[in-house]
Amino acid sequence: MAIPTRGSSFSTPPISIFYQRQPTCSLFPKFRNLPFLSYFSLSSSLNKGYTCRSKFRALIVAMADASRPTVLVTGAGGRTGQIVHKKLKERSDQFVGRGLVRTEESKEKIGGAEDVFVGDIRDANSIGPAIEGIDALIILTSAVPKMKPGFDPSKGGRPEFYFEEGAYPEQVDWIGQKNQIDAAKAVGVKQIVLVGSMGGMNPNHPLNSLGNGNILVWKRKAEQYLADSGIPYTIIRAGGLQDKEGGIRELLVGKDDELLQTETRTIARADVAEVCIQALQYEEAKFKAFDLASKPEGTGTPTKDFKSLFSQISTRF
Structure with a gap:
């Protein structure tokens, strides 16, 4: 046994x-x-x-x-990644948590422990030490658009965005995530949880126009690559991320961007982080891809039964 x-x-x-x-x-x-x-x-x-x-x-x-399974969260220096990393460390009786960040500065930001690795996901060789020996991988890396300087909101109009050279969605959300999936497959991981975004069904979604990066297009390409990899996976397409307390709302799962047509299309980062970790604990979460949002605080019943939540999902991609 x-x-x-x-x-x-x-x-x-x-x-x-x-x-x-x-x-x-x-x-x-x-x-x-x-x-x-x-x-x-x-x-x-x-x-x-x-x-x-x-x-x-x-x-x-x-x-x-x-x-205890060893779980690596990449993008551990990001706002959602930090929460996932913290939750893993708080549950040391269940998991051996690791983190991967891009810079030493990010490593220090989340405590600077030896189990936080520094590597560039665009360079497959640099992430090898972090992935060696892991049982599961939670991918939270993402290209981040930056606002062009000089925008004055008092004058109206919309700000313009750009991606730094070499940090476009193609390099980060496609090549970088492909590198992670390949490396994880090579060491025999049992599951990969990938956090993406709703909106991928619409090539003309406004997020794709930010910095001309087509970010949702490249995210979707990485999701398809994972689904075709043969590795047990959970693909979470989160709604608009909010910096709010988690665990106090009813979570909603959907497919094909249907939730974007409703009033419930946002979710707290802390709830996304919790779903990532819960997905590692239930067979019902494997080989599933779904949209994720929540009801407003004070409506519905806060989600506690994650097995039932995952059982609602029938879509593989």
Whole structure:
């Protein structure tokens, strides 16, 4: 038997125990049939109570570590990525969390820990160390348009936007995400959660005109690449992101941008972050692609049953 987290498909197959001779340690009979996650030998020195207990204590800790999936969130320095990274670290009993950011400055912004890696998703070689050994990947990287200087809102009109050289959606949302998917597939990840955006059904969506980047076009191309990869996936196409408290609204799932035709087309970043992590825990979330929004605060019932939420979804892409 395995030792999975609640609802998780991340489990480790049992591995046998061998030992040099039958120990008399009083703790051994209690654990001899457990699926230990690494081979080890028990020598006669384990007959000594203190050594025995300390050895087993260390072993049990190692078992607990090995039974938790290692999850990497890329774009961990972004506003939504920071929330996902924080939630993973807060649930250290369920996950071993890692982060990938683009700069040392971003790394320091989220604590500067050793499990936060610095790499450029446009360079496949630079992200290898972060992805090595992971069980799941949450992709939150995205090209970010910048406003051209000189805009004066008092004069009316609309601001103009641009993307920095080399940081267009084609490089970040297509090539960068493709690099992540390829690297994750190479190390045998069990699931990839990709956060995109609603609006991809409309090539003339206003977001595509920002900086002439066609950002939704390139995001959609990466989503299709993931869906065709053979890796279990969850594609979340979020509505308008809001910096509001999460966990207090009823979440809504949809398809084909239908939610954009309603009054419920926004969602708190914290709720998107929660759905990312919940998607790792339920089979019902795998091989699914869906739009995500929420009802206004104070209406409906705050979503707590994520298995039921994912069960509502039937669309694979």
